[in-house]
Amino acid sequence: MSEQDGEAASKDTREVIMEATFRALRERGYGDLRMRHIGEEMDLTRQVIHYHFDGKDDLMASFLEYIAEQYEGSVEVADDMDPRAELDARIDQCLFGPEFDEFTHWDRMKVYHELFAHAQNDDRHRDILDEHYEQIKGSIVAVIERGIDEGAFRDVDADRFGQLVTDAIHVGRERRISLGHEEAPEEAREAIDEFILDSLSVDE
Amino acid sequence: MSEQDGEAASKDTREVIMEATFRALRERGYGDLRMRHIGEEMDLTRQVIHYHFDGKDDLMASFLEYIAEQYEGSVEVADDMDPRAELDARIDQCLFGPEFDEFTHWDRMKVYHELFAHAQNDDRHRDILDEHYEQIKGSIVAVIERGIDEGAFRDVDADRFGQLVTDAIHVGRERRISLGHEEAPEEAREAIDEFILDSLSVDE
Missing domain, CATH: 1.10.10 (Arc Repressor Mutant, subunit A)
Structure with a gap:
């Protein structure tokens, strides 16, 4: 071989x-x-x-990296995409999909959120999740910065807006998973539009 | 006896x-x-x-009720409190305190958030947590409704605002606990002020 x-x-x-x-x-x-x-x-x-x-914690650390990679690698964005359209695509992807073969988005998110809560007890898991959080947030911050540069968005604190969007996505998924609030991801999407993204608009 | x-x-x-x-x-x-x-x-x-x-799950269900009761019973609000002051007191309590004897607020929140994630696997735990969520959200909705009645707040959808505040609190605590972002609760407090509560104001 x-x-x-x-x-x-x-x-x-x-x-x-x-x-x-x-x-x-x-x-x-x-x-x-x-x-x-x-x-x-x-x-x-x-x-x-x-x-x-080397044991359950080591296997779980690799498993977290495996899930994170799939999400990070799966958003396809064209070079000439409008900043608001790209932002919408990234948010929808984190909230509602991508779809894969055997395991659905919610199968993935269920294990992800359970391991997220467990990370308080495991520094290596915490580091992997923190890196993934920064990656997702970073991709949202980048498109907000691009929108500001191109004059599509107001000159806001992109880092702060990116964090708010990332956190609103997280809690929308978690409320569906932990409390069974089936409509929570849609509610999160509406709240992101109304309270965060609308205030990016230059038309105001 | x-x-x-x-x-x-x-x-x-x-x-x-x-x-x-x-x-x-x-x-x-x-x-x-x-x-x-x-x-x-x-x-x-x-x-x-x-x-x-009757086993670990039964004990944990009682434990969840025990923690929830302590939070629900511990906000003291005077009858004649200004609606905005009451709202601030309730939000601060959920984010930063109350303090108890042996276990700190964050000791409590760590176990609460871990059990919250686990609730996807246990219907009884889910029901207890959902009831607690509705209780906390309900107390925030009630003060927003009172503020609207008294002319202190604009005539907004109180239920929607209460949900947003409750969710922002949740994710601010969780980011501190799971990712070690020490400043997350303060960031959540600022975001709640800027993006949610400021839009309640009648002065706009």
Whole structure:
């Protein structure tokens, strides 16, 4: 087996383990999850997990990176997109989709928000989530700054607006997931429009 | 022992178990918590927990009610308080205090937010948290409605404003707890003032 084949095989193995982790988390939640439950969701032997990961916390850290990468890589924005249209596309993506194959947006968000709450007990998880938060917020700040430069938005504090939008998205998802408020993401979208984005407009 | 003594004793026992649960949660987080860890935090025998509660989920449901009651009962508002002053007092209380004896506001909020995320896996926990959410939101909606009636606030959709304030509080606390953003509660307070409460003003 060439080195390249080895890399490909180990990448596939990682993917298999990540998907098994996803299924096990979806079924049981984080609190009751044991390594053996993840093993039960795979065709590979459980030893493969222990070969690649140093325990549950290490596996979960990789799993968080895996979910974060999928969200960060999945917004497609054309170069000549209007700043407000790009902002809308990014917000809708975080609130309502992207769609993937086996696991829905809400399957993903459920495990993401549960691990988010657990991060208070694990510095490595906290660092990964904080980096993801800054990445998402940063992409929103960047389009607000572009809008200001192009004269489409008023000259506001882009960092502050980006943070507000990111936080409003977070709580809209969380209220749906934890409290079962099915309409919360739509309510968050309306509140973002009315209280945040409308005040960016130069027409006022 | 009279019936009244029996009630008092069992109330004290509940309090002892709740405080032991608090210490165990603070130490370990929810995911790794076992009933025996709670037993280790008490002077009473562990059998007392099993006498009062039907397992970990039942104990946690009572614990959630216990924390929620403390927050709901602790805002003191004078009858003749100005609506804006009452609103400020309620928001500050949810974001920054009240202070209690052994456990600080943030000790409480850490376990509250962790259990909030876990509620997606437990309908009874979800119901308790949803009721608490409605209670907190309801107290904010009520003071906004009073302000509208008294001519202190514009005639806005009080329910919508109450929800926004409640959600902004939630995410400000959560960002501090999960991501370690120490300044997040103050940022949430400023955003609530600037983007929500200022638009209530009749002077605009």
